Amino acid sequence: MTKLISLVPEGPLSQKWTEHKSHIRVVSPGNKRKLEIIVIGTGLGGASAAASLGELGYNVKIFCISDSPRRAHSIAAQGGINAAKNYQNDNDSVYRLFYDTIKGGDYRSREANVYRLAEVSNNIIDQCVAQGVPFARDYGGLLDNRSFGGAQVSRTFYARGQTGQQLLLGAYASLNRQISKGNVKSYPRHEMLDLVVIDGEAKGIIARNLETGEMERFGAHAVVIASGGYGNTYFLSTNAMNSNGSVLWQCYKKGAFFANPCFAQIHPTCIPVHGEQQSKLTLMSESLRNDGRIWVPKKLEDVEKIRKGTIKASQIPEEDRDYYLERRYPAFGNLVPRDVASRAAKERCDAGYGVNEKGLAVFLDFSTSIERLGKDVISSRYGNLFQMYEKITDVNPYKEPMMIFPAIHYTMGGIWVDYNLQTTIPGLYAIGEANFSDHGGNRLGASALMQGLADGYFILPYTIGDYLAGKIQFPKTDIKHPAFDEAEKNIKERITKLFSIKGTKSVDTFHKQLGHIMWEYVGMARNEDGLKKAIKEIQELRKKYWKDVFVPGENTEFNQELEKALRVADFMEIGELMARDALNRKESCGGHFREEMQTEEGETKRDDNNFMYVSAWEYKGEELEPSLHKEDLKFEFVKPSTRNYKD
């Protein structure tokens, strides 16, 4: 049986990574040329990893489902990237970034991994500046910072509201350089459909050429998964339309454990749902909470008037506004972590104070800051976000406050990895949002970019060498091996089956239904009855799907409905595992809020005696219950306490 061995090195926290990397094996330049690595995904994690591995001299193949690596959803990250540079002299340090991150994650992540993340954060900023990333600067020519939720220092580096774009273009440029040198080969519009495992080790993939429908086989000495998260299980989320969890699911079914699937992040500041025709939700960056104040009216009659449109928000006097985050959490105010801010919005809306027609929105107001700093300053900080908001809602946020509401944004859970970022399948690695390791129960803002680039630039290129050093005698993987035949046969059967159903409903119809179940029972608040119901309803929906879905067209052509059909089939299984994990975790921590476990004030109540572990699920076969493995979390250096953002 596979055992969970985290490989966290011994020794003092600040020396673990230094010690570990000095003792792992390396591969000589001559041998690197003989070794092949497959990278799946071209976001910050995948692009930075492939570029760095190419620079080292490995033979790299990189795959993405879009028409270009630059489309990966990292591009949409707005606000910024954290690093412990302490350029603002506000007493920041590696330890403080580590501490904030582990506390923000509600003590459900590994100390050693999080410390390493904070440790390499500074290198990331140096790297990006050298690549030409245009971070915001002050008049003296040095870099500027802003604040993000869950921190009391200003450590977030940013490029207007397009930080993710600029960082990705930096990584993509480095990737392009390696492509031009021939060290990396790029396969756009290719979707991985299965992992090939030979003698227990990851040896290749089957990919579908999305332009032609052709199945293609690729062998390698190691496979790196950087395919992002599974937030689109909820149908409506801030993820891109094509973001999906299928690669994670394929790895899970081939023996990689899935860790903490129920940890999904709900972002407090998204544009509210406008109607049934909606296909996706748009995020308004957390950075807006630097200068925006969140409120709802104090009086229910004002709420009524706003919903009817008889008064405008700006007409409500200061004393009749309830700045509920500032009221409840004086120390952090509007900059509490995302899970806390989301639940507080839900609490006010549940109490009847929601400000749009459906009662599912709160205000994010910039009037105080505009008065203090002037419109120009606000515009220089958030201009593109304000423009984006106005295009979508037809409301000018310089004059009237934005309306916002929480939405699914990120998944902290993912493939289980050890300290080397290796999964339970030797030779298979997972980085960025695809793994589970650094954010625990809740990710802090501006930390996803940090993790993707830390894994890709500075961690994986070292740790993968330790594995590959043992493979220098191994020849190229033979793609005629029976394991490839079998994987390809299974995919082809699955596709044939989907076409043959010829049912009555489109793929989207089922995806929307799944989304409703997930949001209702596995969303912001969860309880035992609801989760049991969710599992049952998802199972029933899945049965219906395989009897009644309709997939038009053919396999041998560009067919976006088929792409969706394969992904939604997986979402239907991922959703069930998320519900199962949420049911098992009978405690509230971070974004996982079990209604049975809350304090009198409605805050999360952890149960450290029974749940201080990573839940890692092992696939047991179709329609069989997965089995749960536990990796106990040991806190040697910080003492888990109740998160306090009040004082």
Place this chain on the structure above:
Amino acid sequence: MDLTLKVWRQKDAKSKGHFENYKVNNISPDSSFLEMMDILNEQLINECNDPVSFNKGCKKDGPIAFDHDCREGICGMCSLYINGRAHGPDNEITTCQLHMRKFKDGDTITIEPWRSNGFPVIKDLVVNRGAFDQILQAGGFISVNTGGTPDANSIPIKKEKADECMDAAACVGCGACVATCKNGSAMLFVASRVSSLALLPQGKIEGARRAKAMVSKMDELGFGSCTNTRACEMECPKHITVSHIARLNREFLSAKLKD
């Protein structure tokens, strides 16, 4: 809103394309343009699956292929030519940011793919923009390896320069500039990269090499030349201005003079 949509259908790169008319009803003005396309596709899927309407002569074309992903104006994937304008009748937006309130009840809307020698059609409204990747691979980078870089604050850069660099770097690589240009020129795209890097001390070092390599790759891939009509600037969703083309020209000429 009730609308008539005149949509370009093309089975694959080799087939000949044609326009097809479709009707969609009850569209909310608050819907985005792509949500309207989703509704149309849902309708087409149901039609080609329904024996009754099928017998009534419903076309077998099935749903319309179109590129889209982030739906918030940043990934650059969406690429529709709507009523004769790249990204449709609004300024400084991508197609996914276009909303139906920009149209009137009863309108007929024409929807085409990007049309350019550099961007062959893959299917319906989907084109191949791989040429953009190739241009950037030719030199759209600063040659630094991972690690061993100096402290970020050891390279001070004037705020104004950094801001201008950011203006150019905002390019999303959608291709609207090429689709809009009567010559099918990719100058604005190339300029955005060359200019943003030329504004930085880190980027200046290999500036000459970069400008020459990218321009020559652009020419090789069959994009037309720039005749200063400034149409690209008008339709660029990120409002990248032709002043960056001027900087590209300067970079290119001074590089050539040194040869």
